[in-house]
Structures are given as structure tokens and as C-alpha cells.
Amino acid sequence: MAADERFARDFREARGEEPEGTRNEIVTGPVSDWAADFSHTEPEWAADPYPIQDDLRQRCPIAHTERFGGGWLPTRYADVAAIAYDTERFSSRSIIMSNFRPPRDVAPIGGSPPISSDPPFHRDARKLLLPAFTKTAVARQEPATRALCHSLIDAFDGQVVVDAARDYAQHIPMRVIADMLGFPPADGPQFRQFVENTLEGINLPPDERIARMSALFDYLLAQIHDHIDNPREDLTTFLINAELYGRKLEPSHVAGTMALLLIAGIDTTWSAIGASLWHLARVPADRERLVADPALLPAALEEFLRAYAPVTMARLVKQDMQWHGADMKADDWILLSFPAANRDPAQFDRAAEVVIDRQVNRHAAFGLGIHRCVGSHLARMELRVALDVWLSRIPAFTLADPSAVTWSTGQIRGPRALPLRLG
Amino acid sequence: MKIQIDSEVCQGHGRCYDLAPSLFGDDDEGYGQVLRTGLVPPGEEQSARLAVANCPERAIELIEET
Numbered sequence: 260m261a262a263d264e265r266f267a268r269d270f271r272e273a274r275g276e277e278p279e280g281t282r283n284e285i286v287t288g289p290v291s292d293w294a295a296d297f298s299h300t301e302p303e304w305a306a307d308p309y310p311i312q313d314d315l316r317q318r319c320p321i322a323h324t325e326r327f328g329g330g331w332l333p334t335r336y337a338d339v340a341a342i343a344y345d346t347e348r349f350s351s352r353s354i355i356m357s358n359f360r361p362p363r364d365v366a367p368i369g370g371s372p373p374i375s376s377d378p379p380f381h382r383d384a385r386k387l388l389l390p391a392f393t394k395t396a397v398a399r400q401e402p403a404t405r406a407l408c409h410s411l412i413d414a415f416d417g418q419v420v421v422d423a424a425r426d427y428a429q430h431i432p433m434r435v436i437a438d439m440l441g442f443p444p445a446d447g448p449q450f451r452q453f454v455e456n457t458l459e460g461i462n463l464p465p466d467e468r469i470a471r472m473s474a475l476f477d478y479l480l481a482q483i484h485d486h487i488d489n490p491r492e493d494l495t496t497f498l499i500n501a502e503l504y505g506r507k508l509e510p511s512h513v514a515g516t517m518a519l520l521l522i523a524g525i526d527t528t529w530s531a532i533g534a535s536l537w538h539l540a541r542v543p544a545d546r547e548r549l550v551a552d553p554a555l556l557p558a559a560l561e562e563f564l565r566a567y568a569p570v571t572m573a574r575l576v577k578q579d580m581q582w583h584g585a586d587m588k589a590d591d592w593i594l595l596s597f598p599a600a601n602r603d604p605a606q607f608d609r610a611a612e613v614v615i616d617r618q619v620n621r622h623a624a625f626g627l628g629i630h631r632c633v634g635s636h637l638a639r640m641e642l643r644v645a646l647d648v649w650l651s652r653i654p655a656f657t658l659a660d661p662s663a664v665t666w667s668t669g670q671i672r673g674p675r676a677l678p679l680r681l682g
Numbered sequence: 683m684k685i686q687i688d689s690e691v692c693q694g695h696g697r698c699y700d701l702a703p704s705l706f707g708d709d710d711e712g713y714g715q716v717l718r719t720g721l722v723p724p725g726e727e728q729s730a731r732l733a734v735a736n737c738p739e740r741a742i743e744l745i746e747e748t
């Protein structure tokens with residue numbers, strides 16, 4: 260097969276050494292007032308953001324910060340929904356609230372379609388991915404996922420205390436997405452590094468961020484070359500061959516979407532599985548009920564997604580405007596907190612409680628509107644299988660040391676150390 | 683009772699075909715579809731209401747016939 264010319268040169272050369280865009284001064288340190296100086300990167304937020312969000316929803320439902328070059332934090336369901344739906348006034352050109360804003364001309368495509376894309380391009384980039392992620396399509400991954408969960412528990416090998424985040428939750432989405440993209444399973448630990456670098460290092464100096472980002476794209480490019488030489492039935496080969504508007508995809512689109520699937524697929528699901536196990540370790544009544552009645556699992560899983568929604572997104576304001584009383588400026592960030600929306604008492608009865616048999620649960624953990632998580636059916640399958648296998652093998656467990664539990668910082672929230680005592 | 687999905691509003695969350703698989707299915711991109719004519723057989727009104735109440739996009743319309 261002839262070499263694919265698109266990937267003969269490193270596509271990043273066209274972008275120049277330093278990406279264009281604007282950087283602002285990096286501000287860290289304790290928050291003085293959450294209504295006027297919020298930051299999702301401080302330890303207080305990572306440890307427990309819900310009281311902060313509940314307080315803001317009552318006294319200042321669209322909070323502001325000067326950090327990250329300026330941004331807003333809506334905490335009501337209605338405002339979060341309105342912004343998610345309003346792609347005319349809020350752009351997805353960057354969806355990670357950091358100290359760097361990509362140049363305006365990256366819209367409507369952005370660095371990692373479709374999550375970074377705006378209409379009209381968004382729809383077409385998304386359409387490419389949808390068939391591979393339907394409920395029926397992801398069901399094919401279920402037997403392997405179940406076998407993996409069993410083998411992870413086999414490997415606990417009689418230990419009394421295990422780290423359920425590191426030794427269980429983490430491995431499940433890592434292996435599933437590696438299989439779907441056609442990457443060697445043994446590369447798992449490397450992906451973990453990429454994911455952490457992207458999502459958790461947002462306050463590092465630009466040089467370091469660029470170096471870290473480059474390592475990810477070096478890896479992806481090597482995988483692309485390997486797939487061009489040895490095409491196979493997986494998402495990488497699919498993206499290399501996919502066409503949009505009668506042409507093969509731009510190299511940066513192929514690599515950007517691969518990066519998105521790798522990054523969006525792992526941290527998020529790892530967090531959802533971990534937070535669910537954390538809840539069950541602390542609330543024996545819920546755990547016992549689920550063990551006794553596994554048919555409750557689908558409803559319980561939606562409730563865990565509502566109460567511990569792992570994903571917060573960002574938007575950039577397109578033009579200066581007054582929006583629901585806020586004096587927004589072009590290029591201000593919106594920290595789009597689906598977790599805060601999911602705990603709004605105006606939308607949910609007993610919003611602050613975890614009700615595992617909640618019947619009406621119109622939560623927004625997978626987003627609202629055109630960017631609805633493409634991986635939601637896959638994530639739900641992984642979460643269901645992970646909890647089902649765990650509860651059938653390990654019906655009794657508690658937190659081994661509550662003070663040893665740590666949570667990720669940034670826009671994806673979940674336990675990163677979760678020592679559990681089994682039995 | 684009849685159900686109908688507004689395909690302009692549906693984003694394929696799949697809550698309807700998870701909760702009421704006898705009334706809803708998905709197309710090959712994961713968007714929700716009403717099975718058959720959308721007429722809700724007697725005894726299934728409850729699951730139709732459950733699907734309506736759980737659609738995050740409020741894309742399902744329930745037409746009560748008098």
C-alpha cells in the first residue's frame with residue numbers, strides 16, 4: 260500500500276513552534292471570595308466542591324473570577340442548560356478553562372473535533388463517530404470488559420486493603436478505549452500519563468505544557484503510521500480512511516479526535532466508577548440494598564452520575580454582552596458545571612441526597628444539546644459492568660482510611676486514591 | 683395515548699430506549715425512535731411516562747387521547 264502522504268510530515272510543523280493564541284498571568288493561591296474570585300484548581304474545590312456550589316447558587320448564581328484571564332461560573336440548572344444550548348453566543352473553541360485561549364480562527368473546528376467544534380462543522384465531525392458508539396455497537400465490548408473486571412479482582416489475590424481507584428477503576432476505561440483504537444494493551448500506563456498531563460497540569464508554564472502535549476502527539480503519530488502500514492478493524496484505521504466533504508480528514512483532525520477519545524474516555528469513566536465505589540463504601544445501607552437487589556443497579560448508576568457528575572466543561576463568550584445580569588466580555592470563560600446543575604433543588608427533589616432508586620432523573624452528567632457525550636452508552640456499559648462485577652465478588656467493603664482518599668483537580672472530578680478494606 | 687420524538691431536539695441520550703425498550707429503539711447513530719406507530723399499548727402508559735420524564739432534552743411528547 261502506498262504511504263499516506265498526509266502523515267509523511269509532522270502536521271504540527273504547519274502550526275509553528277509555539278501555538279498562537281493568548282496567555283494570561285497565572286494566579287494561584289487561596290480563594291478570598293468564591294463569588295468574585297473562584298478557582299476550580301484550588302485544593303478546597305477538589306476536596307469538596309458541592310458546599311461551595313450550593314452556597315453560590317443561593318447568593319450569587321453566576322459567580323465571577325479574574326483568574327484565568329476572566330470567567331464566570333453559573334450554578335443553576337437553568338443557566339447551565341441555556342448556555343449549553345446557546346452555541347451562537349458561547350463557543351467550544353476551548354473547553355478547558357486554563358490560562359491559554361486558542362486563536363479565534365481555530366473555530367469552528369478547534370484542536371479536537373467534535374468537542375472543540377462549533378456549528379456548522381460540529382455536526383459533521385460528530386456524525387462520523389456516532390455509529391461506533393451506539394448502545395448496540397458498544398455492547399460488543401461488554402464480554403471483554405466483564406472478563407477484565409474479573410481479572411482485576413483476581414489480581415487482588417487476598418489483599419485486605421486495595422486501592423480501588425488505582426487498581427480497579429482506572430484500568431477499565433483504559434483497556435476498553437485502547438482496544439477500540441487498536442493500541443497495544445501494554446501501553447496503558449503511558450495513556451494515564453497523557454491524561455493527567457492534559458487535564459491536571461493547567462497552571463504549569465507554557466513550555467512544560469507544550470513538551471507534555473508533544474509526547475502525546477508523538478505517540479499518536481506512531482500509532483497512525485503503524486495503522487497505515489497494517490490497517491485493521493479499529494477506530495484508528497476508521498479515522499485514517501474516513502471522509503468528510505468528499506476528502507480524507509486533515510491529519511490534525513485524525514490525531515485530535517484520537518486524542519479526544521483517549522482523554523475523554525479514560526479520566527471521566529475512571530472517575531465515575533471510583534466515585535460510585537466511594538459512595539457505596541461510606542453508605543452501607545445503599546451497598547446492602549444493591550447487593551440484595553441487583554435490578555436496582557441501572558437506577559442507582561444514574562443517581563451516582565447525577566450526584567457525582569465527573570465532568571465540567573468550558574465555553575468562551577463570543578462577544579461582549581449582558582447575559583442574565585452578568586456583564587460578559589468577549590473571550591471570558593464560562594465554567595460549565597454540569598455537577599452544579601445536577602444538584603439544583605429547583606430541578607431535583609432532595610437534590611443534595613443520593614437516592615439510589617430515584618425514578619425521575621433528568622440529569623446532565625453527559626451534557627445537554629449538540630455536544631451530548633458521544634461515549635455515554637460506552638461509559639454506562641463500563642460503569643454497569645464494573646459495579647456489577649465488583650458487588651458480586653466483593654459484597655462488603657468500607658473506606659480503609661477516609662483521610663487517605665484523594666480527588667483529582669481540574670474539570671474532571673473523581674477519586675485518585677481510594678483505599679478500601681474488603682470484607 | 684401516543685408518543686412522539688422531536689428529532690430536532692433529540693440528542694441520542696438513549697434514556698427512552700433504556701427505560702422503555704418495548705416502546706423506543708435507536709437508529710444507527712443512536713438517536714431515539716418510536717417503535718411502530720407510537721401508539722402506547724394498554725398497560726404500558728407508566729413506562730411511557732417514565733421515558734418522557736427522564737429525557738434530558740425534553741424531546742418526547744406524550745399525547746393523551748381522550
Ligand code: HEM
Pocket residue numbers: 343351354373374375385432436519520521523524525527528531568569570571572573597623624625626627629630631632633634635637638
Ligand atoms: C462517565 C463518563 C463520562 C462522562 C461523565 C462524560 C461527559 C461528557 C460531557 C459532559 C460532554 C459534553 C461536552 C460539552 O458540552 O462540551 C462529553 C462529550 C464527549 N465525550 Fe464524554 N463523558 C464520559 C465518557 C466518555 C467516553 C467513554 C467517551 C469515548 C470513548 C467519551 C467521548 C466524548 C466525546 C467524543 C465528546 C464530544 C461530543 C461532541 O462534542 O459532540 N466520553 N462527555
Ligand code: HEM
Pocket residue numbers: 271278355357358359370371457458461462465466468469472476511512514515516518519522523
Ligand atoms: C491536534 C490536536 C492537538 C494539538 C496539536 C494540541 C497542541 C497543544 C499545544 C501545543 C498546547 C500548548 C499551549 C500552551 O499552553 O501554550 C496545548 C494545550 C492544551 N491542550 Fe492541546 N492539542 C491538541 C488536542 C488537544 C485535546 C484533544 C485536548 C483535550 C481534550 C487538549 C487539551 C489541551 C489543554 C487542556 C491545554 C492546556 C492549555 C494551557 O496551557 O493551559 N488538546 N495543546
Ligand code: SF4
Pocket residue numbers: 687691692693694695696697698699712713714715736737738739740741742
Ligand atoms: S431520551 Fe430523549 S434525547 Fe435521548 S434518545 Fe430518547 S428522545 Fe432522544
